[in-house]
Amino acid sequence: MPPRPKLVFFSDIHIGTNAATNWYQRSLHEPYLLAAFEYIQQQAASIQELVVVGDLVDQWTYEPSRTPPTFAEIAAANPRIFGGVVDGQRIPGALGAALSALEGRVTYVAGxxxxxxxxxxxxxxxxxxxxxxxxxxxxxxxxxxxxxxIVCTHGHIYSLLNAPDFIQNPRNGIPFAHFITRMAALWSVQQLAKMPPGSTAASLPGSGDPTGWPLAKDALHQLLQELKLGRVSLSGSVMGALLELTGQKSDLTFSMLDGTRLTAADVVKAYPSVLESFEETASKSKDLYGALAGELALSEVDALNSLVHFAERLGTQRQHKVVVMGHTHVPVDEDEHQLFLGDSLYANCGFSCPSEPDMKAQDKRRYCTFTEVEIDEAERRFIVSTRYVTGEGGSYHVAPLPLTAPKSIDMSGPGRISTPAA
Known part of the structure; x- marks a missing residue:
C-alpha cells in the first residue's frame, strides 16, 4: 500500500548569524536541522507540502547596540541551510534540496x-x-x-506583546516584544561574561523563551489588573524593570534593522497603549479573536504561554479540523489536554533550537520537533503527529516513532478525535 499523503510543518528554527545571543547556534543545532531536511527528501514522494510556520530566521535576538542582520546576512552565515559555498564548492543547501525534492512545494509563513x-x-x-x-x-x-x-498560523498574532502593531508603529509594525527580546539578549551577554569562553545563549538553561524574557506569571497577572484600572503603562513598567535588571538607563540606544536608532525612553513613548492597540486590531477581526481578546492575549498567551483558547476559536469559527501553530516553542504533546478542542485538533510544532542543557535534561527534556499531518482519504481522517530529531550516539535522524501517540480527527462532520491503532 502506498504511503498516505502528508503535510509537514516546521516552525521556530530561529536561524541567526550565530551571534552569541542567538538561540540557534550552528555548531549545536545544524546537525538536527539537516536531519529534519534529509527526512523531507526521503519522504518526498508522500509529502504534499512543507510549510514553514514562522521564525525560520531571527532578527530579534541581538543586544540593543547591535544592528539586527538582514535575511541575506543570515543566509550567508548558514550556507548548508540556505545554499552557498562550502569547502570550496557551491551547494543549494538543505532548503534548496527540499525545494527540488518537493518540486517547489515549500511555503513560508512569517512569524x-x-x-x-x-x-x-x-x-x-x-x-x-x-x-x-x-x-x-x-x-x-x-x-x-x-x-x-487545515489552517496554520505562527500564533504571535494572539500575543499582546508580540502581535504586529501597525497602530502604534505604522512604519513597520514591529511590536513591543521586539525590545523585550533585545533586552533579553543584553541580559544574556551579561550572563555569558560569567561563563567559560565560547559560551552562547544555547548554553543557558531555558534559552528560547518566546517573549524573549521569562516574566513572572504572577507579575503579569498583577500587571493586567493594573492595566485594566488604567494605573500603569505596560511599556513603561516592563521597560523600567528590564533597565533596572540589566543596570541600564533610559538613554540606552537600540540600533534597528531599518537604520533608525531609538532610546529606551523613545520606545516607551512610542508604545503608550499596547493593550488598547491590540484590542483595536482584534475588533476588526472578531471571528478570529472573540471577546476579551486583550485580556486573554496577556493572561494566557504571554503569561501562561498557551495558545489553546485562540486555537480553539480559530478552529470552530472557520470550521477547520486541524489548527497548526508555533510561537510557544512547546509541542502540544507535552501537554496532552491541549489536543482536545471539541470539533478540531490543535497541533503545535514546538521548535528547533532548544538549549544544550535542556536537550540533556532528565526531567522535561526538550527536543527539536516538527508537526506532521497525514491525510487518510480512505477513512476521511487527518492524523496528527509530533516528530522529533534525535542525536543519540552522534547519529542524527528523525526518530522512527512520534514523540507521543498520534491523534486523528474526522475530516468532516462532528470532530470525533481518537488515537489511531498502532
Whole structure:
C-alpha cells in the first residue's frame, strides 16, 4: 500500500548569524536541522507540502547596540541551510534540496522574529531549477492539499506583546516584544561574561523563551489588573524593570534593522497603549479573536504561554479540523489536554533550537520537533503527529516513532478525535 499523503510543518528554527545571543547556534543545532531536511527528501514522494510556520530566521535576538542582520546576512552565515559555498564548492543547501525534492512545494509563513522578511528575501532561497518557496503575505494559510480542513498560523498574532502593531508603529509594525527580546539578549551577554569562553545563549538553561524574557506569571497577572484600572503603562513598567535588571538607563540606544536608532525612553513613548492597540486590531477581526481578546492575549498567551483558547476559536469559527501553530516553542504533546478542542485538533510544532542543557535534561527534556499531518482519504481522517530529531550516539535522524501517540480527527462532520491503532 502506498504511503498516505502528508503535510509537514516546521516552525521556530530561529536561524541567526550565530551571534552569541542567538538561540540557534550552528555548531549545536545544524546537525538536527539537516536531519529534519534529509527526512523531507526521503519522504518526498508522500509529502504534499512543507510549510514553514514562522521564525525560520531571527532578527530579534541581538543586544540593543547591535544592528539586527538582514535575511541575506543570515543566509550567508548558514550556507548548508540556505545554499552557498562550502569547502570550496557551491551547494543549494538543505532548503534548496527540499525545494527540488518537493518540486517547489515549500511555503513560508512569517512569524514575529522574521516579520521583516520580504518576498524578495525569500526569493534568495532557490533550488537548481530556480524555484523558491511561496511567500505568504497573510498570517493565516490553508494548505491546498487539505481542501480547507487545515489552517496554520505562527500564533504571535494572539500575543499582546508580540502581535504586529501597525497602530502604534505604522512604519513597520514591529511590536513591543521586539525590545523585550533585545533586552533579553543584553541580559544574556551579561550572563555569558560569567561563563567559560565560547559560551552562547544555547548554553543557558531555558534559552528560547518566546517573549524573549521569562516574566513572572504572577507579575503579569498583577500587571493586567493594573492595566485594566488604567494605573500603569505596560511599556513603561516592563521597560523600567528590564533597565533596572540589566543596570541600564533610559538613554540606552537600540540600533534597528531599518537604520533608525531609538532610546529606551523613545520606545516607551512610542508604545503608550499596547493593550488598547491590540484590542483595536482584534475588533476588526472578531471571528478570529472573540471577546476579551486583550485580556486573554496577556493572561494566557504571554503569561501562561498557551495558545489553546485562540486555537480553539480559530478552529470552530472557520470550521477547520486541524489548527497548526508555533510561537510557544512547546509541542502540544507535552501537554496532552491541549489536543482536545471539541470539533478540531490543535497541533503545535514546538521548535528547533532548544538549549544544550535542556536537550540533556532528565526531567522535561526538550527536543527539536516538527508537526506532521497525514491525510487518510480512505477513512476521511487527518492524523496528527509530533516528530522529533534525535542525536543519540552522534547519529542524527528523525526518530522512527512520534514523540507521543498520534491523534486523528474526522475530516468532516462532528470532530470525533481518537488515537489511531498502532
Amino acid at each position: 514575529n522574529h522574521d516579520m521583516s522578511v520580504t518576498a524578495e528575501d525569500v526569493a534568495l532561497i532557490r533550488d537548481e531549477q530556480g524555484r523558491s518557496p511561496h511567500h505568504v503575505r497573510t498570517p493565516l494559510y490553508e494548505p491546498p492539499a487539505a481542501r480547507g480542513g
